[in-house]
Amino acid sequence: DTAVSQTPKYLVTQMGNDKSIKCEQNLGHDTMYWYKQDSKKFLKIMFSYNNKELIINETVPNRFSPKSPDKAHLNLHINSLELGDSAVYFCASSPPGSSYNEQFFGPGTRLTVL
Amino acid sequence: AQSVAQPEDQVNVAEGNPLTVKCTYSVSGNPYLFWYVQYPNRGLQFLLKYITGDNLVKGSYGFEAEFNKSQTSFHLKKPSALVSDSALYFCAVSSFYNFNKFYFGSGTKLNVKP
Numbered sequence: 290d291t292a293v294s295q296t297p298k299y300l301v302t303q304m305g306n307d308k309s310i311k312c313e314q315n316l317g318h319d320t321m322y323w324y325k326q327d328s329k330k331f332l333k334i335m336f337s338y339n340n341k342e343l344i345i346n347e348t349v350p351n352r353f354s355p356k357s358p359d360k361a362h363l364n365l366h367i368n369s370l371e372l373g374d375s376a377v378y379f380c381a382s383s384p385p386g387s388s389y390n391e392q393f394f395g396p397g398t399r400l401t402v403l
Numbered sequence: 404a405q406s407v408a409q410p411e412d413q414v415n416v417a418e419g420n421p422l423t424v425k426c427t428y429s430v431s432g433n434p435y436l437f438w439y440v441q442y443p444n445r446g447l448q449f450l451l452k453y454i455t456g457d458n459l460v461k462g463s464y465g466f467e468a469e470f471n472k473s474q475t476s477f478h479l480k481k482p483s484a485l486v487s488d489s490a491l492y493f494c495a496v497s498s499f500y501n502f503n504k505f506y507f508g509s510g511t512k513l514n515v516k517p
Contacts, residue, residue, distance in 0.1 A: 293446070320503060322503075329509070330441075330491060330509070330510045331507075331509050331510070332447075332493060332507040332510070333507070334504065334505060337503045337504070339503065344503055345503055345504055379446055379447070381446075381447075388435055388497045388498060388499055388503060388504075389435045389452070389454045389497070391437060391449035391452055392447075392449070392505070393449070394439075394446030394447040394448070395446050396444075396445060396446050397444075397445070397446050
């Protein structure tokens with residue numbers, strides 16, 4: 290069973306479109322994250338939710354909007370896609386006491402904006 | 404400011420030789436330190452962590468890391484490298500004062516040659 294899953298795995302779209310990436314974890318974790326990994330492999334946190342509540346919102350454009358319908362799901366919706374949004378987006382989760390617990394990462398969604 | 408530095412973009416080592424991947428950090432309060440490995444087209448996988456206690460921590464696949472408070476370092480080591488260890492390695496730091504927020508290094512590509 291996949292612990293943290295993301296769909297789709299690949300996403301190719303045109304500039305200006307709106308798209309969503311879905312994430313689900315079956316580990317019973319309270320905390321979920323979205324990270325962006327750029328072409329140089331630099332990994333940066335975007336958002337973190339704890340029990341459906343937003344607790345970290347980094348300097349991310351308003352075009353990015355996370356939604357957590359329940360603590361097992363954290364989806365990422367992106368409006369008006371731009372070329373610079375092309376990256377690999379990773380979802381992750383961790384158990385309570387998140388600062389000292391390891392995170393479990395999904396396989397990633399490679400977004401390409403043309 | 405909180406940060407993690409991995410000074411080497413790439414480390415090359417021959418199979419059977421010891422390997423070291425370097426990491427230094429800057430964080431408020433006591434650090435929680437992590438190492439993750441990323442294989443091509445995959446999400447990050449947890450290797451090991453230091454929270455408190457013994458400065459030498461052992462993790463998956465024979466890896467270990469040593470926490471050095473005076474040098475603010477947490478270098479990853481393995482006594483005998485395998486070709487299958489070739490991957491991208493990330494150091495990450497968090498702390499009690501940075502609830503849920505992790506800072507990742509820029510990654511070090513480890514190449515183990517037969």
